[in-house]
Amino acid sequence: MQYSDKVIEHFQKPHNMGEIKDANAIGKVGNPVCGDLMWIYIKVDKNEKEQEIIKDIGFKTFGCVAAIATSSMVTDLAKGKTLEEASKLTRKEVSKALGNLPPVKEHCSNLAAEGLHKAIENYKDNVPVDFKVKQDIKCKNAECCGGKTND
Numbered sequence: 046m047q048y049s050d051k052v053i054e055h056f057q058k059p060h061n062m063g064e065i066k067d068a069n070a071i072g073k074v075g076n077p078v079c080g081d082l083m084w085i086y087i088k089v090d091k092n093e094k095e096q097e098i099i100k101d102i103g104f105k106t107f108g109c110v111a112a113i114a115t116s117s118m119v120t121d122l123a124k125g126k127t128l129e130e131a132s133k134l135t136r137k138e139v140s141k142a143l144g145n146l147p148p149v150k151e152h153c154s155n156l157a158a159e160g161l162h163k164a165i166e167n168y169k170d171n172v173p174v175d176f177k178v179k180q181d182i183k184c185k186n187a188e189c190c191g192g193k194t195n196d
């Protein structure tokens with residue numbers, strides 16, 4: 046698999062990795078085909094113009110090289126943005142910022158953008174923050190665990 050230098054850089058030293066203890070929303074998404082899971086934690090605050098911005102952001106990802114690199118990149122791209130700007134970030138922008146992903150891994154960039162959008166949606170809907178990590182997505186092609194869930 047030929048990854049760009051940028052992908053390798055973000056995979057080896059991911060930015061903004063881990064939970065934010067004072068997060069006020071979490072977006073959890075999963076890829077049901079490969080079983081990869083991602084949590085995006087956001088701390089929303091207001092800027093000097095009274096606009097709501099992503100003051101802090103973190104992620105936790107159980108996934109492939111591309112899933113981890115795109116998680117790292119989406120947090121870099123979203124940090125400091127208004128909620129409106131951040132909710133417009135697309136998977137293509139995330140992939141492009143990483144020097145693009147190999148075609149077979151393009152789908153992995155869905156998770157990062159979706160996770161961010163989900164966190165923003167949950168913030169707007171006042172969904173309570175739940176830090177519990179629970180594997181509840183069954184992988185269809187898992188040879189390692191036979192697709193069993195791990196509660």
Ligand code: FES
Pocket residue numbers: 076079080081108109110111112152153156
């Ligand atoms: S293989 Fe699952 S997100 Fe990349």
